[in-house]
Amino acid sequence: MRVYNFSAGPAMLPEEVLKRAADEMLEYGDSGQSVMEMSHRSKEYQAIIDSVEAKLREVMSIPDNYKVLFLQGGASSQFAMIPLNLMNKSGKADFVLTGQWATKAYQEASRYGECKVVASSKDKTFSYIPELNKADFTPDADYFHICYNNTIYGTRFSELPDTGSVPLVADMSSAILSEPVDVTKYGLIYAGAQKNMGPAGLTVVIIREDLIGNARDITPTMFNYKTHAENGSMYNTPPTYGIYILGLVLDWVKEKGGLEAMAKINAEKAKILYDFLDGSKLFKPTVQGKDRSMMNIPFVTGSDELDAKFVSEAKKAGLINIKGHRSVGGMRASIYNAMPIEGVKKLVEFMAKFEAENA
Numbered sequence: 001m002r003v004y005n006f007s008a009g010p011a012m013l014p015e016e017v018l019k020r021a022a023d024e025m026l027e028y029g030d031s032g033q034s035v036m037e038m039s040h041r042s043k044e045y046q047a048i049i050d051s052v053e054a055k056l057r058e059v060m061s062i063p064d065n066y067k068v069l070f071l072q073g074g075a076s077s078q079f080a081m082i083p084l085n086l087m088n089k090s091g092k093a094d095f096v097l098t099g100q101w102a103t104k105a106y107q108e109a110s111r112y113g114e115c116k117v118v119a120s121s122k123d124k125t126f127s128y129i130p131e132l133n134k135a136d137f138t139p140d141a142d143y144f145h146i147c148y149n150n151t152i153y154g155t156r157f158s159e160l161p162d163t164g165s166v167p168l169v170a171d172m173s174s175a176i177l178s179e180p181v182d183v184t185k186y187g188l189i190y191a192g193a194q195k196n197m198g199p200a201g202l203t204v205v206i207i208r209e210d211l212i213g214n215a216r217d218i219t220p221t222m223f224n225y226k227t228h229a230e231n232g233s234m235y236n237t238p239p240t241y242g243i244y245i246l247g248l249v250l251d252w253v254k255e256k257g258g259l260e261a262m263a264k265i266n267a268e269k270a271k272i273l274y275d276f277l278d279g280s281k282l283f284k285p286t287v288q289g290k291d292r293s294m295m296n297i298p299f300v301t302g303s304d305e306l307d308a309k310f311v312s313e314a315k316k317a318g319l320i321n322i323k324g325h326r327s328v329g330g331m332r333a334s335i336y337n338a339m340p341i342e343g344v345k346k347l348v349e350f351m352a353k354f355e356a357e358n359a
Ligand SMILES: *Cc1c(COP(=O)(O)O)cnc(C)c1O
Pocket: 009, 073, 074, 075, 076, 077, 101, 147, 149, 150, 151, 171, 172, 173, 174, 192, 193, 195
């Protein structure tokens, strides 16, 4: 029996996608082989990667002056790759610290240049998105970094900072494909695939063309965006199977009505859980108001013992990986695109029952 998996990542994939992958596992089309076994230089594989890029461009409305790169190394490698490639004019960059990932991006970039913390919400365990004051922004920064959706703390930007001509760079690992995005507002968007796009091992970078080609001399070849842009993400062996699965996920997203439809159903799913949390006497949400994430929803009972009991009983009921991150404690329900609305309803029913028995 398949469970409802509330993991923050690697996370659930749509059942339709897994079934299609299973159907095509032994033989893709009439190629006589699995996608996993294909040469990345073969014409069959070239057709796959080309179609995946085309689908991503279509689904996200990515303009022609942006490159799509299929890389490895996780979102975490981007923390270094971005400064190596972008921080080369003034050598400065701005950061908003909204959680652990944003902080890691800041710390890594600080090894390469002058990094400024424009705002932080560390004072309250990153439970909100701090107010931004444009007067604090560095006018000649090479980029301005945000983590759009904070996977661990369950917040997300409801309004983007107006950075003017400074390229806005966003870690979108846990929100990409969950809602429409105006790509033109960003210089660079990056995401590890394992939250909402496919299996772990693939990292997607969407970068405005003029930001490519300025890497510093010491940049490792594999860390230079130019290397991958000039070679169609085929400088070396790309994560071939992960890219193929992303293609199946994009077919699924398209079939469901695209990102507008994803945003609608995701908002509906999140509302079911937030409404319950707001009315609960036992469970408390850790984030309030407009900063609430649609993807990652942390909550606590206030008792470590009850939290542990809940996590363990939920698991027995087929609701797995609901334990919160150790820095927040309690629980966290990650409800990415692939989590069906039935899964959220099941969770809320289970929480109501647990509350009745334990409050
Ligand atoms: C998961 C996650 C990361 C880390 O991704 P890796 O692919 O494991 O390096 C970075 N940022 C955000 C927002 C994440 O959710």
